[in-house]
């Protein structure tokens with residue numbers, strides 16, 4: 001049923017001219033579909049900036065039309081080339097969440113190595129090589145919580161969802177990262193070089209700010225916040241915040257988005273740390289619409305694929 005009012009937040013990751021790219025099998029939104037989607041969203045919603053969205057959530061602003069906020073995770077270079085150009089053309093703002101270690105130290109986040117390996121290798125070959133490199137038997141996947149996997153990766157087939165969940169949440173991160181780094185180097189190429197083509201540079205992010213875009217944090221190393229010890233979490237979020245402050249122009253508000261983003265990917269302690277570091281709000285990947293008085297650190301988003309499909313979530 002259509003709910004009156006509300007702040008709809010749309011979440012994007014890859015937006016690229018896929019058929020002409022080196023990885024046409026990557027799961028991405030086509031740049032041309034993105035342009036059409038922004039047009040159709042602006043016919044239906046007021047695409048607003050973060051300042052207006054926060055005024056609304058604080059109950060201090062009553063819009064005539066429903067509000068919509070556009071958010072982009074992972075600080076990708078296409079967010080500079082494809083997205084910012086289009087948003088600036090349509091005179092709207094977007095929020096862009098940066099993995100500071102990737103931008104600063106040219107490291108490809110394990111989740112992205114996984115995406116590009118998946119786009120390059122046949123799934124069963126990839127899975128077999130990964131399990132072999134970590135010294136695990138294929139039967140190890142039988143112990144994965146398939147329900148949690150399906151909930152986290154709603155767009156994937158069950159086997160792929162189970163493997164992704166195992167990869168991102170079950171395997172010891174240091175073991176996983178070593179195996180994947182070796183596979184990445186073997187199949188894709190040198191990491192630092194690839195990172196510089198995948199992520200926007202600080203200079204590009206500052207140019208995006210100058211075009212009216214808002215940059216936010218997405219952790220330093222893109223690990224699920226709830227998987228970190230208290231010490232690891234405050235180190236990671238502290239590095240993220242300091243890196244944003246040191247490299248970007250000042251902003252009135254600093255948003256954050258949780259990697260992976262489901263309700264179990266962060267805790268009350270995560271929220272406390274974000275507040276302590278001066279972040280103003282944070283976005284999850286739990287679906288839904290936001291209303292005045294809602295918790296600013298558990299804001300809901302809808303995936304752009306759902307928004308494309310139309311009114312399903314409205």
Ligand SMILES: [Zn+2]
Pocket residue numbers: 073074218222259260
């Ligand atoms: Zn992310």
